Amino acid sequence: MSLIEHGGESDMVHHWSRDAWASVRANEPVTVAVYLAHGFELLALSSALDVFRLANKAAAREAFRWRTVSHWGEAVRASCGIVVAADADLAQERRYLQQLERPALALICGDEPDEGRETKVLSAWLRECRQRRIAIGGFGSGVAALAKAGMLNDRKCAIHWEELPAFKERFMRVEAAATVYEVDNDIWTCAGGTAAFDMLVELVKLNCGEPVAVNVGELAVAGRVRTGDERQRLPLLRQHGRINxxxxxxxxxxxxxxxxxxxxxxxxxxxxxxxxxxxxxxxxxxxxxxxxxxxxxxxxxxxxxxxxxxxxxxxxxxxxxxxxxxxxxxxxxxxxxxxxxxxxxxxxxxxxxx
CATH class of the missing domain: 1.10.10.60 (Homeodomain-like)
Known part of the structure; x- marks a missing residue:
């Protein structure tokens, strides 16, 4: 997945005045490395990458650039069966940490099997990222990879409601919740699925300003963008109206x-x-x-x-x-x-x- 192409996008019509756009910070592009483990959730990945693509479109500049990473640089099969190519292997990504190409954010999409070499190398990369003050994050089962690396001890994180009971039993030092997403000390976690969209719109807001973030929601035809502390669900309620x-x-x-x-x-x-x-x-x-x-x-x-x-x-x-x-x-x-x-x-x- 290469950098976004901007052909024709600068001519789009925005919904804010020139004064509003003048307040948007003109930062350097935010580079994001997205690690893909086999069996990752495609919905979370596509939700995340489309936020970056639409942010570039809304800001009329390259606000974000991204690359996909896998352990060996191999193509990775999602849980739905679709195969996604990787731009780099983890060894190359670790070398990037000492170069201009180093990311500002490392996102983990999916989790490697326990006790395998992949898990140990992934954990080492995450610890190196933290040492260099690089923000990290995870979607769905990718949050477990952060926990195994010790990155979530004594911190808040969001876990999919279905995985929450077992996660709490396994990682007792982590403050896990069934919220849409959590941000704690530059560690971004969400429940997966469309929660990745909500979480990264907040990232766009922090880096590009609220007008760009709102425009991303409009371009994605999102009914609304959820806040991080909202509940993922009310348990046992399959269909319900307004609850007192x-x-x-x-x-x-x-x-x-x-x-x-x-x-x-x-x-x-x-x-x-x-x-x-x-x-x-x-x-x-x-x-x-x-x-x-x-x-x-x-x-x-x-x-x-x-x-x-x-x-x-x-x-x-x-x-x-x-x-x-x-x-x-x-x-x-x-x-x-x-x-x-x-x-x-x-x-x-x-x-x-x-």
Whole structure:
């Protein structure tokens, strides 16, 4: 993927006055190195690169340039099967760190298998980038590569909601959240997918100014650009209309207390309402009681841990607030029509759909 060609783009019509454009900082191009691991998510990559392309178009200059990198310089197959060529191998990229071509930002798209040589070399490159004060970031599973390199210890990061339970168990020093994206000390992380678009529009705003960032959203026909602290989802709600803010607040409280289930008295006190009022809000908005919703939330958390971790069933039961493995197994079977140990033996695709 070579640098963007600008043919004809300088003639586009912008939506701001000359005074607004005069305030945009005319910096040197920001060079971005994007590392591709096999099985990376194409949607995240294309979302990111199109932000850079559209920023160049909106700014009518080369605000960003980028190159793709793989371990050996080989073409890399995405999870959807499409193969993407690499511009450089990791050895060359490490040499760039001492040259004018060094990047201002290194982004990791996908994660290498654990304990392999690729992981060790990738971690070494990331540490070198930090030593040279180069910003780093990751999309989706690429965030795990940053964590394995020790880059996220005692820092905030965004993780895809489906991967969050296992990630928290594995990297206990990392402050992981199911937000759209996080930026902590020049470390940019997002959940993957279209969250890469939202995150990098913020990068464009920092480097090119808000008018360019807004124009990128318009050119991409984005309904709106999300802020980093927005939730990726409200769990267990497949289709819903407007949710009462008090219900959202209580759901977030439940998510923070999965291991120590809250009582109706706790929920009512947190909302500043009576038990009956809290019950009515949940039944009106979600069609079930707060207690039932909380149990479903804990069981979903357990389902993700069973699929993504090797934790014993008893530990999963305790971490999800069940008093015993037998109680957990009974509740899990009632909800999913399958026992926890049987679910773990299924393939991930079949299991997550139970």
């Amino acid at each position: 803010p008090t219900v959202v607040k209580l759901i977030e409280l439940m998510q923070r207390n999965l291991a120590t289930p809250l009582t109706m008295a706790d929920l009512a006190a947190a909302a500043g309402l009576s038990r009956r009022q809290v019950e009515r809000l949940f039944r009106n908005d979600l069609g079930r009681s707060p207690c039932r919703y909380f149990r479903e939330l804990r069981l979903e958390h357990a389902k993700l841990l069973l699929a993504q971790s090797s934790m014993p069933v008893l530990e999963i039961a305790v971490s999800c607030g069940f008093v015993s493995a037998s109680h957990f197994s009974r509740c899990f079977r009632e909800t999913h029509q399958i026992a926890p140990h049987e679910a773990r033996n299924l393939s991930a695709g079949r299991y997550l759909g139970v």
